Amino acid sequence: MRHAYTVETVRKAEHTLMTRVPPGTLMQRAAAGLAAACADLLGRTGRRRGIYGSRVVALVGSGDNGGDTLYATARLARRGAGATAVLLAPEKTHPGGLAAFRRAGGRTVTPADAPPLIARADLVLDGIVGIGGKGGLRPEAAGLARAAYEARVAVVAVDLPSGVDASTGEVHGDAVRADATITFGTYKPCQLIDPAAEHTGALRLIDIGLGPYLPDPELEALQHADVAALLPTPVGESDKYRRGVVGVVAGSERYPGAAVLAVGGALRGGAGAVRYVGPAADAVIARYPETLVSAGPPSKAGRVQAWVVGPGLGDDARGRQAVAEVLASDVPVLVDADGLRLADRRAIRERTAPTVLTPHAGEAAALLEAAREDVETARLAHVRRLAEEFAATVLLKGSTTLVAEQGHPVRVNPTGTAWLSTAGSGDVLSGLTGSLLAAGLTARDAASVGAYLHGLAGRYADVPFGSHELAERIPEVWHSVHPEQGA
Ligand SMILES: NC(=O)C1=CN([C@@H]2O[C@H](COP(=O)(O)OP(=O)(O)OC[C@H]3O[C@@H](n4cnc5c(N)ncnc54)[C@H](O)[C@@H]3O)[C@@H](O)[C@H]2O)[C@@H](O)CC1
Numbered sequence: 001m002r003h004a005y006t007v008e009t010v011r012k013a014e015h016t017l018m019t020r021v022p023p024g025t026l027m028q029r030a031a032a033g034l035a036a037a038c039a040d041l042l043g044r045t046g047r048r049r050g051i052y053g054s055r056v057v058a059l060v061g062s063g064d065n066g067g068d069t070l071y072a073t074a075r076l077a078r079r080g081a082g083a084t085a086v087l088l089a090p091e092k093t094h095p096g097g098l099a100a101f102r103r104a105g106g107r108t109v110t111p112a113d114a115p116p117l118i119a120r121a122d123l124v125l126d127g128i129v130g131i132g133g134k135g136g137l138r139p140e141a142a143g144l145a146r147a148a149y150e151a152r153v154a155v156v157a158v159d160l161p162s163g164v165d166a167s168t169g170e171v172h173g174d175a176v177r178a179d180a181t182i183t184f185g186t187y188k189p190c191q192l193i194d195p196a197a198e199h200t201g202a203l204r205l206i207d208i209g210l211g212p213y214l215p216d217p218e219l220e221a222l223q224h225a226d227v228a229a230l231l232p233t234p235v236g237e238s239d240k241y242r243r244g245v246v247g248v249v250a251g252s253e254r255y256p257g258a259a260v261l262a263v264g265g266a267l268r269g270g271a272g273a274v275r276y277v278g279p280a281a282d283a284v285i286a287r288y289p290e291t292l293v294s295a296g297p298p299s300k301a302g303r304v305q306a307w308v309v310g311p312g313l314g315d316d317a318r319g320r321q322a323v324a325e326v327l328a329s330d331v332p333v334l335v336d337a338d339g340l341r342l343a344d345r346r347a348i349r350e351r352t353a354p355t356v357l358t359p360h361a362g363e364a365a366a367l368l369e370a371a372r373e374d375v376e377t378a379r380l381a382h383v384r385r386l387a388e389e390f391a392a393t394v395l396l397k398g399s400t401t402l403v404a405e406q407g408h409p410v411r412v413n414p415t416g417t418a419w420l421s422t423a424g425s426g427d428v429l430s431g432l433t434g435s436l437l438a439a440g441l442t443a444r445d446a447a448s449v450g451a452y453l454h455g456l457a458g459r460y461a462d463v464p465f466g467s468h469e470l471a472e473r474i475p476e477v478w479h480s481v482h483p484e485q486g487a
Pocket residue numbers: 014015018026027028030061062063064065066068128129130131132133134135136137138141158159160163184208
């Protein structure tokens with residue numbers, strides 16, 4: 001599991017740790033890790049394939065982030081790099097870092113003289129601001145960041161790309177675009193959540209000894225091993241009912257394909273059987289003959305351990321009635337797509353069994369009476385608000401998928417690709433996640449494992465792909481996560 005913490009929590013933990021180690025220790029640990037990571041990068045990608053003779057330019061702001069950067073650049077200078085520091089606030093530059101940098105033979109320049117040096121550099125270090133940053137880059141720093149970007153010079157962000165909001169992943173104004181980010185002590189939300197995550201590049205964590213002083217995480221991201229431990233596995237005494245039956249209420253005369261896609265996802269999620277309820281039974285059976293079908297209503301379809309309701313349901317009274325029936329059941333329910341529009345808000349809030357809502361940004365905006373752009377620019381705040389207002393587990397889809405449930409850390413999905421933004425891919429996700437719910441995973445685990453597998457399926461599929469291919473990739477994905485199972 002990867003964990004991430006807000007600035008406030010990081011500061012508290014650093015404060016406690018600092019009282020237990022000699023002054024300057026943390027900065028030296030950070031600088032040593034940063035210099036080693038830069039050396040790696042110069043060895044692999046620099047024009048000179050190594051540190052000796054390479055040209056390193058450090059953008060240095062007024063705080064400790066600049067201090068880290070100067071100490072690290074001094075280490076590179078001692079190993080033969082030609083090092084230049086651009087001082088953005090000369091009077092406020094970290095004194096110890098600057099002295100070390102000068103002793104190592106580094107030279108300093110003003111921002112006005114920097115652009116040609118940046119354009120010729122092998123590596124630019126962004127030490128403008130770290131967790132102390134407020135708002136976007138100021139114009140002078142923004143100009144230097146742009147010069148590096150336009151010259152396609154490799155940029156390493158120190159702790160985080162300057163200009164992004166560390167605790168939320170929001171970006172208000174100009175921000176550095178990094179090829180790699182070397183972060184200290186723990187991950188920060190900005191490195192995992194878009195739009196800030198898009199500025200982060202390859203991410204590496206340097207241990208500075210903070211671990212024992214950090215509380216429960218505010219954000220977490222599952223990794224392969226966490227997902228493997230959660231995947232449902234049939235045992236000796238299993239039968240199809242004990243493995244779980246998932247009911248799918250989806251599709252309409254107008255959108256029969258949504259039913260097929262959701263059922264396809266459900267068949268690959270580990271439940272023992274899939275029941276389809278709705279008007280697209282012929283299309284479903286033609287593609288997946290193993291499905292148990294009925295025309296409805298859901299209340300007469302037979303027992304299930306979880307329901308998925310909503311994909312391609314349309315707008316009619318029958319759809320509304322089906323959603324109401326499903327929400328009135330005492331089993332876990334996943335509500336997606338049209339279901340989110342048709343569902344009665346109170347009926348969701350008052351359910352006693354778990355409920356998972358899976359909106360994309362547009363649907364989330366409608367549920368919250370907010371603007372879509374606001375949801376996209378502040379995903380963390382909005383997914384938390386949805387979980388609270390609906391007393392449900394909420395999976396907010398998009399370039400970063402988040403799963404929120406009150407009283408727990410928000411989960412960030414680390415898999416996925418922009419190729420998943422294709423019609424019907426959400427239908428596959430809802431079937432897959434519903435199947436995991438029926439197989440007995442908690443709402444939060446089902447949502448995060450569903451998003452994880454779905455995101456990997458998108459990465460495994462040959463591009464450009466149609467959504468029906470995603471379900472077919474799941475056995476391969478399952479196997480990669482859990483090498484003793486799957487394809
Ligand atoms: N506190 C610690 O124990 C450690 C901190 N470390 C480093 O210290 C950093 C935090 O240092 P600081 O608290 O000094 O803060 P920063 O260096 O992140 O930035 C604060 C300074 O930048 C200025 N500033 C804020 N927003 C700005 C903006 N938009 N444009 C230009 N200037 C802006 C502020 O006036 C302040 O002087 C971390 O990110 C990390 O790099 C590491 O050395 C590890 C240990």
